[in-house]
Amino acid sequence: MGVDYLKFCEEYSLATEQVSITLGEPLREHTSFGLGGPADLFIRPYSAEALALGLKLCARADIAVYILGRGTNLLVSDKGISGAVFDMTALNHLKIEGCRMQLGAGLSLSQAAMKAADAGLKGLEFAHGIPGTVGGALVMNAGAYGGEIGPLVRSVSVMDRQGNIYDLDAVAMDFSYRHSRLQEGEEIVLSALLELETGNREDIRETMAELARKRKEKQPLDQRSAGSTFKRPPGHFAGQLIEEAGLKGFSLGDAAVSEKHAGFVINRGRASAREVNELCQTVIRRVREYSGISLELEIRRWGDFT
Numbered sequence: 001m002g003v004d005y006l007k008f009c010e011e012y013s014l015a016t017e018q019v020s021i022t023l024g025e026p027l028r029e030h031t032s033f034g035l036g037g038p039a040d041l042f043i044r045p046y047s048a049e050a051l052a053l054g055l056k057l058c059a060r061a062d063i064a065v066y067i068l069g070r071g072t073n074l075l076v077s078d079k080g081i082s083g084a085v086f087d088m089t090a091l092n093h094l095k096i097e098g099c100r101m102q103l104g105a106g107l108s109l110s111q112a113a114m115k116a117a118d119a120g121l122k123g124l125e126f127a128h129g130i131p132g133t134v135g136g137a138l139v140m141n142a143g144a145y146g147g148e149i150g151p152l153v154r155s156v157s158v159m160d161r162q163g164n165i166y167d168l169d170a171v172a173m174d175f176s177y178r179h180s181r182l183q184e185g186e187e188i189v190l191s192a193l194l195e196l197e198t199g200n201r202e203d204i205r206e207t208m209a210e211l212a213r214k215r216k217e218k219q220p221l222d223q224r225s226a227g228s229t230f231k232r233p234p235g236h237f238a239g240q241l242i243e244e245a246g247l248k249g250f251s252l253g254d255a256a257v258s259e260k261h262a263g264f265v266i267n268r269g270r271a272s273a274r275e276v277n278e279l280c281q282t283v284i285r286r287v288r289e290y291s292g293i294s295l296e297l298e299i300r301r302w303g304d305f306t
Helices: 005-015 048-061 109-118 134-140 201-218 238-244 273-291
Strands: 019-026 038-045 065-068 074-076 081-087 094-097 100-104 153-160 165-169 187-195 255-257 265-267 300-302
Touching: 005 019, 005 038, 005 048, 019 048, 038 048, 048 081, 048 153, 048 187, 074 273, 094 109, 100 109, 109 134, 109 201, 134 187, 238 273, 255 273, 265 273
Parallel strands: 038 081, 065 081, 074 300
Antiparallel strands: 019 038, 094 100, 100 187, 153 165, 153 187, 255 265
16 A cells, blocks of 8 residues: 555644645756656755654655755656655755854855855865755765865764754764765765865955866856766776767767766756666766776666666
C-alpha cells in the first residue's frame, strides 16, 4: 500500500506554519541543468524546527528524503524522485561579527562572498560566481582558482535524520578535494561558521572582478550546465583529457561537451537527463580508452537512470 501524500501534507501543515509543501513539483524548475522529473513531495521549511518535524514524519511514513540547495551540481532523472525533496533555500541567514561569518545553509555562496567583500573580509573571493548554496559547498568542499571552503570553516551546525542538532568542527568534517563527511548523507547542514581575514575592500573586489572575467572568458556561463562535470584527476585536468580524446563538442541529442570548456557538459536546450547521463558515461569510457585515466563525476545524480 502506497503513501497517502495528501494525509502527510495535512498532518505536516497542521503541525507547523513554517513550511510550504507541493505535490509533483517538476525538479527541472530547481536545477541549473533545467532537467528532472517531478518529486512526490517538494518541501520548503522556513525553520530548523519545521525541517526536524518533516524528517520525523518522513521516517515514520518510510518516505525517502533528499536535500536540495540551488540544484547547481545535480542531475535529476527524467523519471523524477520517489520521496520528499527538502528545499533548504529559505534557511539563508547571514551574520558577521569581526572576522567571523555565520551563514545559513540555503544562502547563495556567491552572495556570501559579496557580503564578505562589503565587510572588508578576504578569503571567499574564489566563491564569487559559484552559483550553489553554502550547504552544497560544504557537502562538496567547493573550490575554484586555488581556494576551497574547507580551510575557512570553524564549525558546522548539522541535523541528523532524527532531528537532533549538533556542531562539527573542521577536523570532524573530514574535508578533502571535493569531499566532506556530509556526502555520507546522514547529516544535513543548517549553518556554518567561517573565519576570514581582514583585507582592503578595493583589493578584494578587484580580485573578485578578475575571477569573474576569467570565468566568463573560459566557462560556458550562457549555457545550462551543472558547473564542472568531472573531478580533476591527480596530475591532470579533466577538460584537457576530454579535449585530447577528441570529444570537445561531442553531443548526444541536445546534451553536449562544451566547445568553450571541455570539462563542462551542457544542455543546449532540449536535452533529457538520460542523454546527459549517457554522454557523461561515454566521455568517461572514451577518455579511459584513449589515456588510461578514469574520470569521476563531480556532479551528483538523483533517481533512476536505468
